[in-house]
Amino acid sequence: MTETSQRPRPLRVLAAMSGGVDSAVAAARAAEAGHDVTGVHLALSANPQSFRTGARGCCTIEDSRDARRAADVIGIPFYVWDLAERFREDVVDDFVAEYEAGRTPNPCLRCNEKIKFAALLDKALALGFDAVCTGHYAKVLVNEDGTRELHRASDMAKDQSYVLGVLDDRQLAHAMFPLGDTVTTKDEIRAEAERRGLAVAKKPDSHDICFIADGDTQGFLSKRLGKAEGDIVDESGAVVGSHEGAYGFTIGQRKGLRIGTPAADGKPRYVLDISPVNNTVTVGPVAALDVSGLTAIKPRWCGAAPTGPGTYTAQLRAHGGETEVRAELVNDTLEVTFTEPVRGVAPGQAIVLYDDTRVVGSATIATTVRAAVANAG
Numbered sequence: 001m002t003e004t005s006q007r008p009r010p011l012r013v014l015a016a017m018s019g020g021v022d023s024a025v026a027a028a029r030a031a032e033a034g035h036d037v038t039g040v041h042l043a044l045s046a047n048p049q050s051f052r053t054g055a056r057g058c059c060t061i062e063d064s065r066d067a068r069r070a071a072d073v074i075g076i077p078f079y080v081w082d083l084a085e086r087f088r089e090d091v092v093d094d095f096v097a098e099y100e101a102g103r104t105p106n107p108c109l110r111c112n113e114k115i116k117f118a119a120l121l122d123k124a125l126a127l128g129f130d131a132v133c134t135g136h137y138a139k140v141l142v143n144e145d146g147t148r149e150l151h152r153a154s155d156m157a158k159d160q161s162y163v164l165g166v167l168d169d170r171q172l173a174h175a176m177f178p179l180g181d182t183v184t185t186k187d188e189i190r191a192e193a194e195r196r197g198l199a200v201a202k203k204p205d206s207h208d209i210c211f212i213a214d215g216d217t218q219g220f221l222s223k224r225l226g227k228a229e230g231d232i233v234d235e236s237g238a239v240v241g242s243h244e245g246a247y248g249f250t251i252g253q254r255k256g257l258r259i260g261t262p263a264a265d266g267k268p269r270y271v272l273d274i275s276p277v278n279n280t281v282t283v284g285p286v287a288a289l290d291v292s293g294l295t296a297i298k299p300r301w302c303g304a305a306p307t308g309p310g311t312y313t314a315q316l317r318a319h320g321g322e323t324e325v326r327a328e329l330v331n332d333t334l335e336v337t338f339t340e341p342v343r344g345v346a347p348g349q350a351i352v353l354y355d356d357t358r359v360v361g362s363a364t365i366a367t368t369v370r371a372a373v374a375n376a377g
Contacts, residue, residue: 104346108163137159139152
């Protein structure tokens with residue numbers, strides 16, 4: 001296999017430049033490799049000042065200026081494309097709707113699927129570009145028959161393949177990740193940026209959710225969904241507290257529950273379930289968070305869909321570890337059983353399956369099976 005960045009002929013490449021160090025170095029490497037590179041910054045907010053400031057996000061006016069300066073240093077054309085309406089519809093509105101439905105979404109996956117490798121890629125191809133380049137740490141490898149595979153980055157500590165698990169064959173055919181084979185520390189990436197004269201070399205990494213300016217997810221949701229008072233109950237159904245909106249909780253949450261009644265065993269309680277139907281939040285002991293299996297919907301495959309049951313490793317959150325699973329696609333629903341119980345799995349999250357380092361595909365968790373319930377059965 002060979003990486004897409006090592007193709008023999010130069011490509012017309014559209015480099016998505018967020019204004020951060022990774023995307024700037026990726027664009028510089030693509031240009032240095034001989035490709036015809038054009039930089040583009042995505043304006044994702046109708047009011048950029050409402051998104052993060054202080055160089056912590058990827059959607060501010062500061063970020064667009066940083067991206068432009070980096071493009072000038074690299075010596076490539078640069079444009080700003082307004083995708084704010086598409087971003088609001090496909091990412092922000094989806095985020096709010098998922099929380100309202102009692103699920104826990106990952107907006108970065110949605111952004112990669114709907115914005116960077118759908119809206120952006122479609123526009124790039126229409127303009128005659130061959131590939132979209134980003135600063136993600138992942139690898140696209142090309143088989144002898146021309147098919148492509150998405151793999152983990154060479155450096156597992158920086159691997160970002162989880163948030164790219166939504167990419168399909170067509171999108172992988174036009175994806176370029178110049179940082180994917182880099183086995184260096186982030187400090188060395190910053191040092192490379194400094195050697196290249198890129199002012200973003202010392203810029204802090206982005207954190208949290210770019211469209212929540214102050215990092216207060218509950219406050220953000222409350223402004224859009226309003227207060228909806230309801231009960232916090234234990235596993236027996238007894239009321240132990242109250243809340244102002246079930247959307248403000250996530251499975252596995254321990255802090256901020258404001259429960260007035262202590263548990264019988266005196267131990268902390270965690271969010272076990274969120275029910276938007278009756279607006280209740282169920283809490284219980286940490287052991288009740290153990291999950292032995294799940295079903296997942298809306299699968300997207302990085303290649304052919306798997307046939308029959310198989311053994312894989314799975315990743316359940318962007319910065320989580322791997323766990324062994326048995327998985328099978330049944331009527332377009334992924335049925336998954338964990339070799340060992342895992343904790344804190346929430347509907348709405350993505351499960352990404354791997355065959356060694358190869359990304360098999362991704363699906364959205366719909367239901368979970370508690371280990372305690374399964375054992376009792």
